[in-house]
Amino acid sequence: MKSGNTSYRMLDPDNCAMCGMCLNHCPTYKISNNESESPRGRISIIHGLNDSLLEPSESALKHINSCTLCMACETVCPAKVDFYQLMTDARNKYFKDQRIIFKIKTVLISFLLTKNYIKRFITLVVSTLNKKPLNKINKKLFKFMNYTQIQDKYAKINYNTQGNIGIFTGCASNIFQSDVANSCVKILKKNNINSEIIKNIECCGSLNYNSGRIKKGSKQNIAAMKEFRKDKYEKIIGYASGCSTFINKNKKDATYQDATSYVLEVLANNKNNNFKITNKNICIHMPCTTKSAEIDFSKLMAVLNNIPSLKVFTFEDNYCCGAGAQNILHNNENSIDIIKPKIEFIKSNNIDLVLTYNVGCSLNFINSINLKNINKVQVMHPITFLNSNLV
Numbered sequence: 233m234k235s236g237n238t239s240y241r242m243l244d245p246d247n248c249a250m251c252g253m254c255l256n257h258c259p260t261y262k263i264s265n266n267e268s269e270s271p272r273g274r275i276s277i278i279h280g281l282n283d284s285l286l287e288p289s290e291s292a293l294k295h296i297n298s299c300t301l302c303m304a305c306e307t308v309c310p311a312k313v314d315f316y317q318l319m320t321d322a323r324n325k326y327f328k329d330q331r332i333i334f335k336i337k338t339v340l341i342s343f344l345l346t347k348n349y350i351k352r353f354i355t356l357v358v359s360t361l362n363k364k365p366l367n368k369i370n371k372k373l374f375k376f377m378n379y380t381q382i383q384d385k386y387a388k389i390n391y392n393t394q395g396n397i398g399i400f401t402g403c404a405s406n407i408f409q410s411d412v413a414n415s416c417v418k419i420l421k422k423n424n425i426n427s428e429i430i431k432n433i434e435c436c437g438s439l440n441y442n443s444g445r446i447k448k449g450s451k452q453n454i455a456a457m458k459e460f461r462k463d464k465y466e467k468i469i470g471y472a473s474g475c476s477t478f479i480n481k482n483k484k485d486a487t488y489q490d491a492t493s494y495v496l497e498v499l500a501n502n503k504n505n506n507f508k509i510t511n512k513n514i515c516i517h518m519p520c521t522t523k524s525a526e527i528d529f530s531k532l533m534a535v536l537n538n539i540p541s542l543k544v545f546t547f548e549d550n551y552c553c554g555a556g557a558q559n560i561l562h563n564n565e566n567s568i569d570i571i572k573p574k575i576e577f578i579k580s581n582n583i584d585l586v587l588t589y590n591v592g593c594s595l596n597f598i599n600s601i602n603l604k605n606i607n608k609v610q611v612m613h614p615i616t617f618l619n620s621n622l623v
């Protein structure tokens with residue numbers, strides 16, 4: 233096929249047959265009904281850019297940026313297009329052409345979330361903002377503070393433990409889900425397993441890699457893997473499923489397992505674990521990273537169903553919540569639109585507590601719950617919840 237003097241392919245070299253089977257699985261297509269916001273549309277844009285048929289303009293790149301990297305398209309694609317690689321390569325190749333505000337936000341968020349000394353400072357700020365009366369003032373004055381209204385129990389990470397299971401805290405999860413690390417230690421201790429929280433890893437690398445800074449992300453990943461392989465630990469566990477996905481993609485010989493997956497195995501292997509009676513309606517969210525992080529969702533359901541009086545719900549739709557790949561930062565309105573049906577479900581079923589094991593999803597839920605003023609609803613990591621309900 234010809235366009236002027238330029239030839240271009242309708243079938244792409246990465247196998248896309250343009251069949252459209254992925255369209256109805258894509259969360260951004262669902263809210264927009266716009267072909268450019270679909271996997272097939274994005275592939276066409278990438279090929280247009282790569283073949284110089286399109287300029288890397290703001291209007292072209294915004295469709296590359298709005299993809300949440302949920303990989304729902306990859307799962308259903310009959311041609312097995314490696315969508316993750318296509319997208320991250322495109323983000324990397326055209327990063328220099330992004331709007332200045334996009335570049336500033338991406339670099340700044342990486343700086344703030346991955347440097348250990350800055351993480352400590354932000355943790356202090358977040359904990360202060362969560363204390364009364366500041367929490368109320370912040371919520372009224374600053375929109376972005378919606379994210380800091382942490383509903384997961386806040387606690388300072390206790391690094392004074394020792395054991396041969398190493399707990400990796402990630403970057404954003406180190407700040408916004410700090411108590412999960414302590415809860416992990418406590419659950420394992422009750423099951424006669426000693427563990428310790430790893431101090432000196434900044435990030436698994438996914439934050440930068442997924443937003444188009446492949447070189448920086450790969451460097452951070454190599455540094456993290458080097459720490460993992462020091463033979464200090466029998467096993468490393470990480471509690472942010474986004475990190476687990478990225479580490480699983482890149483792992484070679486490291487003994488890594490997602491913490492939720494490991495804790496569920498530990499609980500299942502010891503029949504002496506008993507839970508308190510809990511009169512609550514909880515809804516378990518299944519992040520898009522569940523499969524790639526190798527978390528058995530049915531095992532989590534089974535453990536929760538053992539808690540007396542607990543009423544367990546799951547969301548009706550299996551779409552991504554809209555948080556992935558820094559969308560809550562760059563395309564906040566999309567994130568709010570995508571998560572809307574889940575927020576409606578929470579309201580109509582009187583849910584008291586949402587459980588999710590990905591920090592980005594957790595922040596997206598917290599933001600929308602606060603925006604909708606249904607603040608009585610808590611958002612928590614399943615490990616924190618299980619720990620607080622173990623007898």
Ligand code: SF4
Binds near residue numbers: 252253271309311312
């Ligand atoms: S399902 Fe796969 S082959 Fe079909 S349009 Fe989507 S990406 Fe292309």
Ligand code: SF4
Binds near residue numbers: 270271300306315
């Ligand atoms: S990764 Fe998710 S958001 Fe991105 S194109 Fe595929 S289905 Fe849509």
